[in-house]
Amino acid sequence: MIYNFDRPVDRRGTNSLKWDLYKGKDIIPLWVADMDFRVSPAIITALQSHVDHGVFGYTLVPDELIDVVIERLATQYEWKIQRDWIVWLPGLVTGINVSCRAVGDTGDEVLTMTPAYPPFLTAPENSSRKLRTVPLVEKPGGWEIDFDLLKRAITPRTRMLLLCSPQNPTGRVFTHDELATLAQICERHDFVICSDEIHCELVLDTDKAHIPTATLSQDVEQRTITLMAPSKTFNIPGLGCSFAVISDKPLRRKFLRAMKGIVPHVNALGYTAALAAYRYSRDWHLAMLDYLRENRDIVERAIEAMPDLSMHHVEATYLAWIDTRQTGMETPVKSFEEAGVGLSDGRPFGAEGFVRLNFGCPRALLEEALQRMRKIMGI
Numbered sequence: 001m002i003y004n005f006d007r008p009v010d011r012r013g014t015n016s017l018k019w020d021l022y023k024g025k026d027i028i029p030l031w032v033a034d035m036d037f038r039v040s041p042a043i044i045t046a047l048q049s050h051v052d053h054g055v056f057g058y059t060l061v062p063d064e065l066i067d068v069v070i071e072r073l074a075t076q077y078e079w080k081i082q083r084d085w086i087v088w089l090p091g092l093v094t095g096i097n098v099s100c101r102a103v104g105d106t107g108d109e110v111l112t113m114t115p116a117y118p119p120f121l122t123a124p125e126n127s128s129r130k131l132r133t134v135p136l137v138e139k140p141g142g143w144e145i146d147f148d149l150l151k152r153a154i155t156p157r158t159r160m161l162l163l164c165s166p167q168n169p170t171g172r173v174f175t176h177d178e179l180a181t182l183a184q185i186c187e188r189h190d191f192v193i194c195s196d197e198i199h200c201e202l203v204l205d206t207d208k209a210h211i212p213t214a215t216l217s218q219d220v221e222q223r224t225i226t227l228m229a230p231s232k233t234f235n236i237p238g239l240g241c242s243f244a245v246i247s248d249k250p251l252r253r254k255f256l257r258a259m260k261g262i263v264p265h266v267n268a269l270g271y272t273a274a275l276a277a278y279r280y281s282r283d284w285h286l287a288m289l290d291y292l293r294e295n296r297d298i299v300e301r302a303i304e305a306m307p308d309l310s311m312h313h314v315e316a317t318y319l320a321w322i323d324t325r326q327t328g329m330e331t332p333v334k335s336f337e338e339a340g341v342g343l344s345d346g347r348p349f350g351a352e353g354f355v356r357l358n359f360g361c362p363r364a365l366l367e368e369a370l371q372r373m374r375k376i377m378g379i
């Protein structure tokens with residue numbers, strides 16, 4: 001089947017968070033991380049049939065969805081998990097916050113690397129934990145973990161590492177060596193690892209592969225809370241269906257206890273869409289990745305040609321992390337908005353002077369946005 005990702009879908013007037021921010025304005029929204037593509041036909045058919053049934057009561061997780069997740073992790077990553085390791089969640093941000101609440105005590109510390117998806121920087125404090133951040137360092141080849149800096153940030157109260165892998169916003173796919181070194185540090189200091197792997201099926205470089213942190217060794221598996229979801233890959237974040245994989249029973253109990261009475265059920269349509277995504281949307285997924293690869297290349301070439309902007313190669317995700325510090329712009333997001341392009345501000349990611357551009361959209365829209373950016377950059 002041929003999927004037409006070039007076809008524009010008018011999202012204006014649909015209460016889209018991404019588009020409604022600029023309601024009535026000529027600003028192309030390339031900020032929040034959802035894509036402007038219609039989902040796979042399989043997801044639409046499954047949702048239609050669910051809607052036709054007409055009853056939307058409390059819903060158990062379909063057995064088939066559990067089977068499909070287990071099969072998927074086994075075939076893609078040779079990760080053999082058990083049914084009861086999976087905890088269903090209405091969102092990954094929920095999972096990040098529940099992890100902070102479940103691990104350690106008031107005043108304990110959570111370590112993470114910046115730039116970071118903003119909820120990484122707010123979740124620890126939501127649970128009265130202290131946040132410690134360590135910057136990723138910029139090398140000619142891209143963003144890297146500075147393990148010495150990381151080790152120096154550890155204190156006797158550090159209890160957990162919040163890891164984003166693949167990394168939002170830099171688009172890094174961490175290598176086996178990088179993950180193994182991180183894991184060694186966590187083992188030595190007896191940390192829990194909360195590994196947000198929401199972007200794991202959006203690896204764009206064909207010579208790179210996602211490695212779930214928990215697959216590094218049995219000990220690492222036991223100390224890891226893995227967070228995953230079909231939401232980013234299959235463009236269904238509004239349907240809220242995610243999951244945690246926690247092999248260690250006491251850790252899982254703590255996690256479940258922290259959720260109690262606060263975290264709602266996953267909604268019935270979320271399960272339906274997740275199952276159709278994982279079971280029947282492979283061709284759409286592969287075609288979408290091809291489309292994203294070309295969009296990524298277009299963005300990289302365009303930014304390369306704008307002398308005062310720079311970015312590193314995006315290995316995964318549909319997000320470009322752009323350095324604007326050479327432009328002299330005081331408020332880059334505002335300047336780009338004035339030029340007609342809506343980007344995410346780097347500040348909530350812990351990186352002033354950067355902006356994030358979401359290239360998960362039809363190519364013509366992306367080209368128009370880049371043209372507007374060229375204009376304001378004077379080329």
Ligand SMILES: Cc1ncc(COP(=O)(O)O)c(C=O)c1O
Pocket residue numbers: 033090091092093094117164168196198199229231237242
């Ligand atoms: C790393 C990461 N985690 C979590 C989320 C959001 O998860 P959810 O919408 O399921 O809460 C995002 C969304 O962009 C993300 O990039």
